[in-house]
Amino acid sequence: MISTLQAWLLVGAGIFNIAIWPRFIVAITKDPRAWTGEAWHSSGTSFLWVHVVLVTAAVSVALVVLFIGISALRS
DSSP: OOOHHHHHHHHHHHHHHHHHHHHHHHHHHHSGGGBSSSTTSSOBOHHHHHHHHHHHHHHHHHHHHHHHHHHHHHO
């Protein structure tokens, strides 16, 4: 059983990660190392794609954590 405090910590962690990671990917897309030429008009480099995968995984885990926290608060 998850305590109320633990549930709120999960909710907070989920919200924090959902808020932070999309901002990080915006910064990555503005980095010149992410593109072979001009940003958005050339191919993405492995630098870009590795970070896209990492951010996708982090947001996915954050959504699961948030769901668990909300479910624990409702029960």
